Amino acid sequence: MGSKKPRKSQKDSISAHAFRIRFLRRSREIYNRYLETKPWIKQMHTSFLGLKPGMRIVDVGCGTGDFTRYLASLIPAKTTIIGVDTRAASLRAAERETKNAKLDGSISYRKGDAYNIPIENGWANLACCRTVLMHLTDPLKVVREMARVTKRGGTVAAVERGTINSVYIPDDEKFTKIAMKLADAYVEGVKKLEHKYFNIGERLPTIFSKAGLTGIMAEIQTDAYLASDPRRRLEDVRDELDFALAFFRETKKVDSRAMLAGGASRKSVNRYNRWFENYVGALLRDDVKLRNDTTFGAGGLYLVAGRKQ
Numbered sequence: 275m276g277s278k279k280p281r282k283s284q285k286d287s288i289s290a291h292a293f294r295i296r297f298l299r300r301s302r303e304i305y306n307r308y309l310e311t312k313p314w315i316k317q318m319h320t321s322f323l324g325l326k327p328g329m330r331i332v333d334v335g336c337g338t339g340d341f342t343r344y345l346a347s348l349i350p351a352k353t354t355i356i357g358v359d360t361r362a363a364s365l366r367a368a369e370r371e372t373k374n375a376k377l378d379g380s381i382s383y384r385k386g387d388a389y390n391i392p393i394e395n396g397w398a399n400l401a402c403c404r405t406v407l408m409h410l411t412d413p414l415k416v417v418r419e420m421a422r423v424t425k426r427g428g429t430v431a432a433v434e435r436g437t438i439n440s441v442y443i444p445d446d447e448k449f450t451k452i453a454m455k456l457a458d459a460y461v462e463g464v465k466k467l468e469h470k471y472f473n474i475g476e477r478l479p480t481i482f483s484k485a486g487l488t489g490i491m492a493e494i495q496t497d498a499y500l501a502s503d504p505r506r507r508l509e510d511v512r513d514e515l516d517f518a519l520a521f522f523r524e525t526k527k528v529d530s531r532a533m534l535a536g537g538a539s540r541k542s543v544n545r546y547n548r549w550f551e552n553y554v555g556a557l558l559r560d561d562v563k564l565r566n567d568t569t570f571g572a573g574g575l576y577l578v579a580g581r582k583q
């Protein structure tokens with residue numbers, strides 16, 4: 275507990291849980307349906323990333339290809355997108371789902387490392403990634419590599435989480451503060467244990483500048499979560515909570531370890547863990563309760579882009 279050395283095994287790293295297909299695919303499906311309630315987000319992505327027909331795009335750390343297919347869906351005409359990931363199982367799922375979505379004419383996948391992208395110099399008009407740099411110990415090196423595969427005048431972009439996130443637990447100001455502190459402790463703990471900045475968003479413009487990119491710009495997409503929101507189907511909200519509970523149970527041990535390493539007390543970690551399991555469990559047993567719940571959560575996804583000179 276609280277070891278100062280980086281953890282050696284990649285398999286039991288905190289990031290490894292986020293890469294597992296079961297969680298990745300299911301959480302992305304739910305998130306995509308959530309995005310359908312916010313049509314302005316697609317417009318923001320199209321404009322911010324300068325998406326145009328005929329572009330050549332690389333999606334680094336594409337996982338099951340969710341963001342890759344999302345990008346293709348935003349460009350109405352033919353485009354060429356290559357998704358790259360180290361995980362063969364994720365790429366197999368990505369290929370299968372891309373075929374099902376009839377996007378295999380535009381999208382192909384390659385097994386490869388973000389630190390050594392298997393694409394020639396200057397191939398892409400846009401090299402991008404979503405929630406990948408937060409899981410890597412040398413994000414600057416990866417951004418430089420993304421710049422290498424981008425042509426002059428092209429764009430390098432990243433979509434990652436940052437410090438904007440908040441929670442409100444109804445009528446419990448003290449526990450709300452504890453929950454917010456635990457979220458900070460978690461990020462600090464991951465930094466200590468695994469040398470990764472989970473809240474990398476604010477740092478991205480500086481990293482992009484160090485990588486030699488210019489004209490750096492940023493935007494933040496903020497997402498609010500309320501189980502009572504009638505724009506969302508009941509089964510989606512239920513699925514989301516069900517998924518959150520399954521993920522919580524699976525990662526409770528490593529997450530608690532990170533919070534403790536980040537300075538949280540054992541007492542508040544235990545209290546939070548107990549509360550979360552009881553709270554979500556109670557909502558999942560009672561639809562009326564769920565649809566009237568006003569526990570509030572919000573998170574920000576930071577979009578940063580720069581031009582290759």
Ligand SMILES: C[S@@+](CC[C@H](N)C(=O)[O-])C[C@H]1O[C@@H](n2cnc3c(N)ncnc32)[C@H](O)[C@@H]1O
Pocket residue numbers: 292293298302334335336337338339340341358359360361364386387388389403404405406409410
């Ligand atoms: C949280 S997932 C995000 C997947 C996808 N970008 C999305 O938004 O749905 C992070 C992905 O990065 C991949 N990854 C981690 N380290 C990598 C590396 N060194 N090279 C390439 N991919 C990597 C993981 O296998 C995983 O698929």
